[in-house]
Amino acid sequence: MSPVPEQPKPTRLRPLWLALGFVLTGLGFLGLILPGFPGTVWFILAAAAFAKGDPKWEAWLLSRPVVGQMISDYRAGRGMPLRAKWIACICIVVAVAFSLGRIPVLAGQVVWVLVGLAGVWFIALRTPTKR
Incomplete structure (x- = not known):
């Protein structure tokens, strides 16, 4: 039997915080079913929001079969599987490439490319690879 978290x-x-946690959880579940839309980051942020809003909801999120393991791995510093890192980086590159033409201002395009590069850099070089 798991211990009951303290009420904040x-x-x-x-x-x-609770509302933000629910919105982020919804985005996370969308990421599980929509190709090219990563869900892990939304679940990690949702867990952080629930931790500040209501630990019971955080415990619920951590108890989900796939989602809970991803959040636990991130919190423990175990990182991402190599395949997931590749998929995430490719999704970022594709999303930036397809949306770049919709940004009418050159400065906005440059900023968007830099944001994409920062995401790839963080995932590829700063996030540990889970073996």
Whole structure:
């Protein structure tokens, strides 16, 4: 039997953290079914929001079969499987390439490419590879 998490002290921000957690969880589940839309990052952010809003919802999210393992691996510093890193980097490159033409201003295009490069850099070089 798992221990019951402590209830957080009531704050005015608690409902906002909970709402953010639910929105991020929804985006995460969309990422599980939509190709090219990563879900892991949304679940990690949702767990962080739930941790500040209500630990019961955080525990629920961590108990999900696939999702809970991804969040636990990230929190423990175990990183991502190599295949997932490749898929994430390719998705970023494809998303940036397809959306670049829709940005009418050159400065916006440059910023968008830099954001994409930062994402690839973080995943490829800063995120540990899980063996």
